[in-house]
Amino acid sequence: MQTNPNRVGAVQTTIEVIRALLDLEEATIASVAEEVGLSTSAVHNHLATLEEAGFVTREDGSFLPGYAFLEIGGRLRSDLDLYKYGRPEIDRLAKETGESANLMAMENGQGVVLYLAKGDDAIQFDAYTGRRFNLHTNALGKAILSELSRERVETIVERHGLAAETENTITDETTLFEELEQVRERGIAFDDEERLEGLRCVASPVTVDGEVLGSISVSGPASRLNRDRFREELPEQVSRAAELVSINIQY
Missing domain, CATH: 1.10.10.10 (Winged helix-like DNA-binding domain superfamily/Winged helix DNA-binding domain)
Known part of the structure; x- marks a missing residue:
């Protein structure tokens, strides 16, 4: 840079x-x-x-x-509609699924974790409030990227690259755009051990008036997020939560 x-x-x-x-x-x-x-x-x-x-x-x-950093971060976050209306849905998803539920925004072409909640069966992994991730490596990020123009995605890729986190990470630009088209069509992004081995994630974008504000997800071990639960049950729950957040922000 x-x-x-x-x-x-x-x-x-x-x-x-x-x-x-x-x-x-x-x-x-x-x-x-x-x-x-x-x-x-x-x-x-x-x-x-x-x-x-x-x-x-x-x-x-x-x-x-x-703690002065925490004060600044807390005030910044509390002013965001995405956090204000997203937090209750994240808490509900964590309780209903028993897994980890996550809320992400984008800043400077990277994903930033705004909030996360742990269900009763949730595993511990390396996400925490304020943690940044490259968007191409995970479902939350791909959900956000799917709502951006091709030109903007290309700018983000040029700035941050497509580095591999695991052997399943998308590292090719053509493959990424093909994946984003599928995400856009179904309104759901999948992370099949692309950022962490053994971890799967299902995410959906939060949009208002055609603008993406962030994304919501549920993540958990691949052993539990399998078959119909990964491809059908959780996508329905996550997309419904994202839709509710969008409606609440708008109205």
Whole structure:
């Protein structure tokens, strides 16, 4: 990706320091400095400024992201109609199916998990609120892509690529567009172990006045999401939930 000539170096450094706090097991001044390639004094200044503003906390010599990030994210999310009307349907889907139900929006050509709920039988996997995924790797993302113009999908692919997550991930642009056409026709996207081995997912887009706002899904182990449940039962439940969210947002 081309570097923005107008970006502010100090801000970029602060962003790198914050990301280091997330990635490092023990984020000391020394370990963060090594991670971002800066002097310890420079990193200390960035961390001290973030700490004073409440964006970083200190515990036993290590630094952690502060709850100020959660406050910002929470306020942003609570203002979204997709979250406001989608959350009750996600909770209901999780309860009815016993699996994981998920709500995704799109930002900068990637999928962002807005909310998820776990049913009684749900398995643990690597999704959490705020987690980003490349759209081509999963049902939620393909449901969103199916509602975009070909030109916009091509732009997203050019920016983020079609990297493989498993041997089942779509990595060819022609195959992707063929898949998106099928998703568009049936209103349902399937993820058959394309992002994680052993995990299947069924998703449907949430649209209002022809614009896609996000998508809803149910995911679970391939051993349970099989045959008619994967291809018929869950698609009906998920598409109905997505339709209800769309109607509630609109009216």
